[in-house]
Each structure stands twice: as C-alpha cells, then as structure tokens.
Amino acid sequence: MKITVERAKDILSQADTKRLLVVGDLMMDRFVYGTVSRISPEAPVPVVKVTHEKSMPGGACNVASNLLALGGKAAMAGIIGKDAVGEELKKQLSGSGVTLDAVIKNEIHPSSVKTRIVAERQQVVRVDREEYLQLPDSEIAMFCKRIETEVSKADGVIIEDYGKGTVQQKVVDTILKAATAADIPVGYDPKDDHILKMEGVTVVTPNRKEAFGSAGITEGEPLNNPLEDLALIEVGRILEDKWKAKHTLVTLGPHGMLLCNKGADPQHIPTRAREVFDVSGAGDTVIATYILALACGATFLEAAELSNFAAGVVVGKLGTATCNQRELIRYMASHAEEL
Numbered sequence: 001m002k003i004t005v006e007r008a009k010d011i012l013s014q015a016d017t018k019r020l021l022v023v024g025d026l027m028m029d030r031f032v033y034g035t036v037s038r039i040s041p042e043a044p045v046p047v048v049k050v051t052h053e054k055s056m057p058g059g060a061c062n063v064a065s066n067l068l069a070l071g072g073k074a075a076m077a078g079i080i081g082k083d084a085v086g087e088e089l090k091k092q093l094s095g096s097g098v099t100l101d102a103v104i105k106n107e108i109h110p111s112s113v114k115t116r117i118v119a120e121r122q123q124v125v126r127v128d129r130e131e132y133l134q135l136p137d138s139e140i141a142m143f144c145k146r147i148e149t150e151v152s153k154a155d156g157v158i159i160e161d162y163g164k165g166t167v168q169q170k171v172v173d174t175i176l177k178a179a180t181a182a183d184i185p186v187g188y189d190p191k192d193d194h195i196l197k198m199e200g201v202t203v204v205t206p207n208r209k210e211a212f213g214s215a216g217i218t219e220g221e222p223l224n225n226p227l228e229d230l231a232l233i234e235v236g237r238i239l240e241d242k243w244k245a246k247h248t249l250v251t252l253g254p255h256g257m258l259l260c261n262k263g264a265d266p267q268h269i270p271t272r273a274r275e276v277f278d279v280s281g282a283g284d285t286v287i288a289t290y291i292l293a294l295a296c297g298a299t300f301l302e303a304a305e306l307s308n309f310a311a312g313v314v315v316g317k318l319g320t321a322t323c324n325q326r327e328l329i330r331y332m333a334s335h336a337e338e339l
Contacts, residue, residue, distance in 0.1 A: 003305040005332050011306065012325050014296035015071035019099075020288075021150045022067070023175060024060030024160030024167055024189075026078035026103070027112040027130075028085050031055075036119045048119045057092050058114055060160035062322075063189075064098045066288035069322035070310075072295075075154065077102035077147050078166050079133055085111035102146035109133050112164060133165025144174040151178035156185045156295040158287055159201075163191035176200040187291040188245070189283055190214060199244040202294070205287045207251045211235050214242065226258045226268050236260035247300050251286055251311070259304045267301065269308050285314045285323055309335070 034048040057065055064074035076098050080086035082105045089111060094100055112130040116123050135143070151157060157179050161167040176198070179186045185202040192213030198204065212219035212231075215238040223229040232250070239248050240262055248260040256271040289310040293303035306328070313323040313331050323331075 003302045003332075005329060007302065008306060008309075008332055009329060011293055011296045011298045011302065012071060012328070015292060015325070016073070018155040018292060018295045019073040019075065019153060020067050020156045020158060020291060020295065021075045021077060021102075021147075021154040022060050022063045022158045022160060023077040023102075023147060023171065024063070024158075025112065025133075025162040025164040026057075026061050026076065026080050026089060026166070027059030027114055027162070027164075028089050029056050029058030029062070030113060030115040032115060032117050034117070034119050036124075046119060046124060048117055048124060055088065055092075057089055057096075059112065059162050059164075060166075060284075061089065061093060061098075062284040063158055063160050063288045064093065065096065066285050066310075066322045067292055068096055068098070069324040070289060070292055070328070071325050072292045073097070073099075075099035075102065075150050077143070077150055079104050079106050079109060079135070079143070081105070081109050081111035082107050083111055085113055099150075102143070102150045104139070104143055104146070106133075106135070106139070109135075130164060135165075140168075140170055144170060147171065147174050148178050151175060151182060151184075154179075154182070154184060156291045157187070158291050159186065159188045160284065160287070161189060161191045161194055161196075163194050167194070167196070169196055172196055172198065185291055185294045187287045188243070189287045201243060201245045203247040203249055203290060203300070204239065204243050204245045205249045205251065205283065205290065206239070207283060208232070208253065211239060211248075211250045215239055222252065222255055224255065226252055226255055227266065232258065233266060236266055249286070249290065249304055249307075251283060257286075257304060257308055259301065261300065267304075269304055271308070271312065282311050282315050285310050285321075289323070289328075 034050040036046040067074040115127040188204045192210040215235040250258040257269040260266045286307040289307035290303045293306045310323040314321040
C-alpha cells in the first residue's frame with residue numbers, strides 16, 4: 001500500500017488541531033557561512049572568510065520547529081541555562097509559537113550550543129559547547145510534574161534524546177505513564193549508547209548506526225535491499241525485544257526506511273530523496289512528521305511514508321531545516337508516478 005497525495009492532504013488538514021509535546025535536550029544551532037580561497041600558513045587548514053551567520057533552535061527544539069512547519073502546535077519540555085544563549089533560545093521558540101511552560105532554567109548548567117562552520121556549501125568543522133546535565137532530585141521531580149501537566153494537554157509526545165542528560169529513566173517513566181492514561185502516541189528518537197526502559201512506547205526511530213549500536217551488533221556494509229540484509233533484520237528483532245515498542249522505524253539514508261511491526265514482517269520504504277546537501281536534523285523531521293501524522297489519524301505505514309517524503313525535502317536543504325505542508329505535498333506530487 002502506498003499513500004496518495006489526496007490522502008496526505010486529508011491527514012495534514014487535521015494538523016492545526018493537534019498539539020504535540022517534545023521532551024529532550026534543548027540546544028542552539030549556530031551557522032557561520034563563508035568562502036575559502038587559501039590554506040592557512042599556520043596549519044594545513046582552510047581559511048574561511050565569513051560572509052554571514054545565523055542561529056536557530058536545535059536539538060530537540062528542531063523537532064518542535066518541524067511540527068510548526070507542518071501546521072501543528074508544539075510545546076517543549078527541557079532544561080536551559082540561565083544565560084544569554086538560554087534567553088535567545090526561549091525568545092526564538094516563543095516567538096515562533098512554541099509553548100514553554102515545561103522549560104526550566106538551571107542556575108549551574110550552561111545552555112548547549114553547536115556551531116558549524118560552512119564554506120562553499122561544505123561543513124568544515126563543528127564546535128560544541130556543552131556539559132552533561134546533572135539535576136538534583138528536587139529539580140527532576142519539578143520537571144516531571146510539569147511534563148505530566150503538558151502531556152494531559154497533548155495529542156502526542158516525542159522524546160528526543162541527544163544523550164545530554166535531559167532524557168533519563170524518571171522522565172521517560174513519567175511520560176509513558178501519563179501518555180498511556182491519555183491514550184496518545186509516544187515516539188522515541190534514541191541515542192545508541194543510552195540504555196532506557198521504553199515499554200509502552202509507540203514507535204522508536206533510530207538511524208542505522210543507532211540501531212546497530214543499541215542492539216549491540218557490529219555494523220557491516222548495508223545491502224541495497226534492506227529486506228535481504230539479515231543483520232539488519234536481526235537488529236530489528238533485537239530492538240523489538242529491547243524496547244518493546246509497537247513499531248521500530250529504522251532510517252537507512254539512501255536506502256530509505258525499514259518499518260518493523262511487532263508480530264509482522266518488516267516493510268521496506270524506498271528513499272524519496274533526490275539530492276542530499278545536508279542530513280542535519282533529518283531524524284528530527286522524520287519523528288515529527290511520524291507522530292503528528294499518527295495524531296491526525298494516519299496508519300503506521302502512512303505515517304512512515306509521509307515522514308520519508310518529508311526527510312527527502314529537508315536533506316535537499318543546507319543546514320538544520322524543516323519541511324512545511326506545501327513543500328511536502330509538492331514533493332509527493334513530483335513522485336506521483338512512483339505512488
């Protein structure tokens with residue numbers, strides 16, 4: 001079964017009535033753009049002449065940005081520092097319409113910043129300023145209480161784990177308990193070296209590297225047909241047992257996606273990307289589109305197809321990007337002969 005453009009329009013027409021909560025590591029993405037015409041005399045590295053810079057919400061914040069671009073409503077839950085970066089992050093998020101009632105300022109922990117130096121459409125280097133988040137029990141309890149309140153207002157929840165300390169077991173347990181009571185979908189975008197109990201989660205969306213890492217299997221060369229990749233199929237089976245999710249959606253870059261359904265055969269969804277300029281944030285787009293589509297009444301396969309097309313849009317853009325409804329529908333229409 002393949003999703004049609006008309007069905008996609010029908011699903012997305014419900015987006016403006018849906019409010020999703022995003023829980024995870026909040027970051028600021030900075031991009032420094034420039035040109036290169038020579039190598040430094042001080043070291044064998046390019047000299048980048050800066051032409052312009054920009055900053056935008058990154059990490060889990062980019063999931064919220066994708067939800068807004070797709071026409072949904074978004075609320076954030078996370079921790080920022082009591083610093084200039086945190087203030088800038090809050091200002092940008094609130095200015096775009098994201099609800100921040102569950103965003104907490106921490107006196108000690110600095111806000112995370114990722115700075116990418118880009119020259120001639122090529123990333124030269126990335127500079128990270130971050131510290132692993134460590135909160136006292138009293139602050140975790142307050143954070144979980146705010147999450148409970150936000151889940152009660154939501155139509156779906158996305159847990160976006162960048163391994164920086166926000167997503168911990170107490171937080172996950174709070175989300176899953178509240179979401180189960182509310183009967184709403186929960187998506188988890190994992191970090192491969194972060195072990196968490198996720199029983200009750202609706203879908204987990206690792207990329208290939210994260211999937212193999214989480215399954216504890218050495219990653220080999222991918223096959224063109226993922227359904228013939230026995231190692232990948234075994235990874236899917238292991239992750240079903242580990243996370244006990246209803247569905248596991250493994251993103252495979254140029255080989256598309258593998259949707260593993262509990263108790264059923266896996267399904268391959270071919271890639272829809274035509275050009276790949278930058279994969280930054282593509283995983284954020286996938287999980288945002290997937291959970292929003294489920295909240296709008298899509299089946300799991302329809303949600304996977306939609307998220308696959310949305311990913312095809314964002315990897316064709318430079319930098320951390322989003323996909324809006326108009327771009328998604330137009331992109332699907334351009335692939336109409338394949339549907």
